[in-house]
Amino acid sequence: MNEILKKAINTHTLSKDEIINLLESDGSELYKAADSVRKIAVGDGVHLRGLIEFSNICSKTCKYCGIRGANLSISRYRLSVEDILKDVKQGVESGFKTIVLQSGEDAYFSKELMCEIITEIKKFDVALTLSIGERSYDDYKAFREAGADRYLLRIETTDKGLYNNMHPNMSFENRIRCLNDLKSLGYETGTGCLIGLPGQSIKSLAEDILFFKELNADMIGVGPFLPHPNTPLKDEPCGSFDLALKVMAITRLLLPDINIPATTAMETLNPNGRVIALQSGANVFMPNITGESSKNYEIYPNKSGINASNSDIMVKLDEMLNLIGRHVAKDKGFRK
Secondary structure (H helix, E strand, C coil), X not given: CHHHHHHHHHHCCCCHHHHHHHHCCCCHHHHHHHHHHHHHHHCCEEEEEEEEEEECCCCCCCCCCCCCCCCCCCCCCECCHHHHHHHHHHHHHHCCCEEEEEECCCCCCCHHHHHHHXXXXXXXXXXXXXXXXXXXXXXXXXXXXXXXXXXXXCCECCCHHHHHHHCCCCCHXXXXXXXXXXXXXXXXXXXXXXXXXXXXXXXXXXXXXXXXXXXXXXXXXXXXXXXXXXXXXXXXXXXXXXHHHHHHHHHHXXXXXXXXXXXXXXXXXXXXXXXXXXXXXXXXXCCXXXXXXXXXXXXXXXXXXXXXXXXXXXXXXXXXXXXXXXEECCCCCCCC
């Protein structure tokens, strides 16, 4: 195990079998190694991304997702441009240097409307991440030209059979096409995976990590699967917090200078989940700064941190980070 970790620290490369060995280890030495690589590569600053969930309307029917179009029990909403910009303004005034616009795959937000929104947000002098799903090359190009800096599109699993099972009427090949388009257009490109999907194997998780390395992704989000009561997977067990932490830590070893969020899903499973993640390789925190409507953006149940004000978020974050020897980063958090 020590030899594998030494190799990872020194070369940032591992074979699939070596990754599997780390995934099957107890994790303690792995987390320490990932934290040390994080400290050297990206420092002690934690980058804050203000998350605005501006529509929970979605045309897709992903089996694990609470806002899937087939869920008739959810109260749907769509923020106006004015409300989006209001949330952005409040976030910027609270000190956020990056805004993340996230939604379901909502066709109402056309290429033209999104470009209008992007242009207005960029007037606030912030980095802008979009997370709005699969779009055409022309759409991605227009968003980039309007000023979008980053794009988050999680692959969820690189096991093609599992992907197709979890994503009815979607195409694994199109997901890959989208990620390649984003990289080619110069976005900082984020992706990631769910840990604990029914039928997922340790081998496929190792392949996910190698895919992140091959893509040379700029941000990776890793979180445990959490079953939603209004989805086909409602009776499945939760994913493993520890296994999600291991995937995240190994990703840090192989891609030392990328941005890795301590995800909300980790804190939903473990009250100290995001702190533990920050001590195991993570360097990004994505507080929700959407207004009241965000309680209906329920990808999974019991989502952590949706009722705090922006000022409360900042105070609590400062206190939390001070306790673990970290601080809020002052820059926009581009990949170094």
